[in-house]
Amino acid sequence: MASISPDAAKKAPPPVIAARQVVKHYGRVHAVDGVDLDIEPGELFGLIGHNGAGKSTLFKMMLGLIPPTSGEIRIAGTAVTGRGFRAVRRRVGYLPENVVLYDNLTGLETLQFFARLKGVAYSDCPAALEHVGLTHAAKRRVREFSKGMRQRLGFAQALLGKPQILFLDEPTNGLDPEAIREFYAILRGLRAEGVTVVLTSHILSEIQERVDRLAIMATGKIRAVGTVQALREQMDLPLWIDVRIAPPDFEAVRAVLGQLPVSAIEAHDEHVSVRCARDAKMPVIEALATLDGRVLDLHVREPSLEDVFFGFSD
Amino acid sequence: MEIAQVATIAGKEFWDRIRNRWVLAVALVFTVFALAIAYFGGAQQGAVGFRSIEFTIASLVSLVIYLIPLIALVLGFDAIVGERERGSLDLLLSMPITRFELLLGKYLGLAGALAFSTVAGFGLVALVLATQLEFNALLHYFGFMLSSVLLGMAFLSLAVMVSVFAADRTRASGMAIALWFFFVLVFDLLLLGALVVTSGQYGGEIFPYLLLANPADVFRILNIFALEDVRTLYGLATVFPAALAEPWLLGLVMLGWIAAPLAIATWRFRK
Numbered sequence: 372m373a374s375i376s377p378d379a380a381k382k383a384p385p386p387v388i389a390a391r392q393v394v395k396h397y398g399r400v401h402a403v404d405g406v407d408l409d410i411e412p413g414e415l416f417g418l419i420g421h422n423g424a425g426k427s428t429l430f431k432m433m434l435g436l437i438p439p440t441s442g443e444i445r446i447a448g449t450a451v452t453g454r455g456f457r458a459v460r461r462r463v464g465y466l467p468e469n470v471v472l473y474d475n476l477t478g479l480e481t482l483q484f485f486a487r488l489k490g491v492a493y494s495d496c497p498a499a500l501e502h503v504g505l506t507h508a509a510k511r512r513v514r515e516f517s518k519g520m521r522q523r524l525g526f527a528q529a530l531l532g533k534p535q536i537l538f539l540d541e542p543t544n545g546l547d548p549e550a551i552r553e554f555y556a557i558l559r560g561l562r563a564e565g566v567t568v569v570l571t572s573h574i575l576s577e578i579q580e581r582v583d584r585l586a587i588m589a590t591g592k593i594r595a596v597g598t599v600q601a602l603r604e605q606m607d608l609p610l611w612i613d614v615r616i617a618p619p620d621f622e623a624v625r626a627v628l629g630q631l632p633v634s635a636i637e638a639h640d641e642h643v644s645v646r647c648a649r650d651a652k653m654p655v656i657e658a659l660a661t662l663d664g665r666v667l668d669l670h671v672r673e674p675s676l677e678d679v680f681f682g683f684s685d
Numbered sequence: 686m687e688i689a690q691v692a693t694i695a696g697k698e699f700w701d702r703i704r705n706r707w708v709l710a711v712a713l714v715f716t717v718f719a720l721a722i723a724y725f726g727g728a729q730q731g732a733v734g735f736r737s738i739e740f741t742i743a744s745l746v747s748l749v750i751y752l753i754p755l756i757a758l759v760l761g762f763d764a765i766v767g768e769r770e771r772g773s774l775d776l777l778l779s780m781p782i783t784r785f786e787l788l789l790g791k792y793l794g795l796a797g798a799l800a801f802s803t804v805a806g807f808g809l810v811a812l813v814l815a816t817q818l819e820f821n822a823l824l825h826y827f828g829f830m831l832s833s834v835l836l837g838m839a840f841l842s843l844a845v846m847v848s849v850f851a852a853d854r855t856r857a858s859g860m861a862i863a864l865w866f867f868f869v870l871v872f873d874l875l876l877l878g879a880l881v882v883t884s885g886q887y888g889g890e891i892f893p894y895l896l897l898a899n900p901a902d903v904f905r906i907l908n909i910f911a912l913e914d915v916r917t918l919y920g921l922a923t924v925f926p927a928a929l930a931e932p933w934l935l936g937l938v939m940l941g942w943i944a945a946p947l948a949i950a951t952w953r954f955r956k
Contacts, residue, residue, distance in 0.1 A: 431775065434775075434779050435779075436778050456781075457687075457781040460779065460780060460781040460782075461781050463779065465775075465776060465779040467772055467773075467775045467776050467779075468772070469772055470771075470772045470773060470775075470776055471772050471773060472773065473701075473773070475701060475704065475705065484693070484697055485780070487689075487693040488690060488693055488694075488777075488780040488781065488782055489780060489781065490689075490781065525776075528776075538779075
């Protein structure tokens with residue numbers, strides 16, 4: 372690999388997806404209302420929002436399926452509509468939400484149909500089926516597929532032609548927990564190859580530990596963008612510390628906790644849960660450490676993405 | 686435009702109709718009707734058996750003018766709205782394909798299926814009758830087949846236009862049936878009514894041209910002007926001036942009826 376000069380290393384690579392002041396009006400409804408967003412190459416990016424928040428509309432504009440009322444979206448430096456659209460589309464894989472594929476085709480025929488449209492060789496199709504664990508269903512008709520199998524087939528379709536950017540709308544809908552784990556394992560593999568992945572989900576707990584960054588959307592605007600950790604810090608939501616105490620020392624420890632900068636104490640059996648601000652976390656833990664031996668165990672509960680999310684969208 | 690993309694979409698539509706035996710079923714319907722008309726069409730007059738190609742074609746025209754528009758409208762009304770409703774339209778449009786290529790591919794694939802059924806269904810009858818027909822009669826019969834294909838193409842074009850405009854499949858089917866009622870049943874009655882109400886004083890000259898505003902009438906004129914014996918059997922179309930009844934001219938009008946709804950559909954689909 373060529374050596375990188377210090378200047379170049381400092382400079383961030385150009386965003387693979389760049390949205391500038393994107394607006395979409397449907398009559399009086401402002402579905403998307405001035406969105407600026409940069410998604411970096413090789414990122415696993417989550418787009419979160421309630422139904423009607425505008426994320427599907429933004430998604431469709433990124434894909435060039437609907438034109439923005441104003442503003443511009445570029446993918447790898449090229450406008451998504453207009454002359455360069457075919458080149459852009461060939462670099463993109465898309466899994467729509469709740470897609471119903473063609474019942475009368477087999478798994479393999481479905482992929483072959485989309486392969487032809489994408490200009491991908493038929494010989495790539497069996498590998499795509501294998502990638503999502505559907506080799507056994509290559510010759511079965513989609514009519515007989517379960518919901519999860521249909522979703523996997525849709526994902527295989529999105530992977531055809533090794534796209535550099537994947538748009539996945541609620542990709543884990545209908546997948547069981549095991550399949551969801553496999554799905555994210557595939558995404559991690561793709562990210563390792565430098566593929567940029569943008570996905571939406573309403574199951575926040577599922578994606579919060581899995582995406583690199585996420586954007587929270589509400590009423591057509593991006594309310595916050597960043598890593599889960601950065602968003603938590605930005606919100607400065609209180610966290611909980613669960614403490615397990617040996618029963619004879621219960622009251623003594625409670626008294627110590629009562630003198631600390633905590634906002635709530637809940638006691639049940641031999642557990643005490645303490646709520647405190649983020650900057651009080653270390654002082655509380657240090658105070659507990661001085662109670663040598665009387666604290667049996669300690670567990671810090673960070674605010675969940677739901678807390679962060681509802682904090683921003685309220 | 687990339688022909689390969691059009692061909693991919695068209696190929697899928699065509700083979701879907703072959704695989705689900707749609708083409709076979711429609712071809713059989715045509716064959717059975719055509720044979721029944723050819724051999725039993727004169728039964729009212731007490732004669733059973735093949736009489737003449739003129740009367741056979743005249744009877745077939747009366748049948749086909751109802752049947753083919755209906756089949757074409759049913760075939761095409763959900764071409765786009767069906768994809769939209771199942772959620773696969775966005776996926777198709779995210780491919781490296783333009784909206785026009787998608788629409789044209791849909792149309793050509795369905796048109797191929799309809800044309801294949803028409804030619805196979807009526808062609809089989811031509812083979813059966815071939816031994817009893819002169820060359821000229823066969824020519825007439827092929828003219829009938831060709832015009833039937835054009836009639837199907839025109840109504841299929843209308844159907845695809847409906848499939849772009851309609852918000853859902855239910856409305857699309859309603860619009861398709863309404864078009865069938867209008868062009869096949871109501872249109873001639875309206876013209877006749879207008880002629881009677883005005884006592885033929887107004888619009889006598891433009892009246893023949895108004896017939897061109899209905900692909901079903903164009904089909905009728907195309908066929909009956911080739912058949913001297915039966916021309917008088919047809920009410921309205923007989924007022925059509927012979928000078929305009931050139932097959933190539935009427936063929937062009939039919940092509941216009943294929944192109945115009947597709948053009949409107951493309952305009953709307955791109956919006």
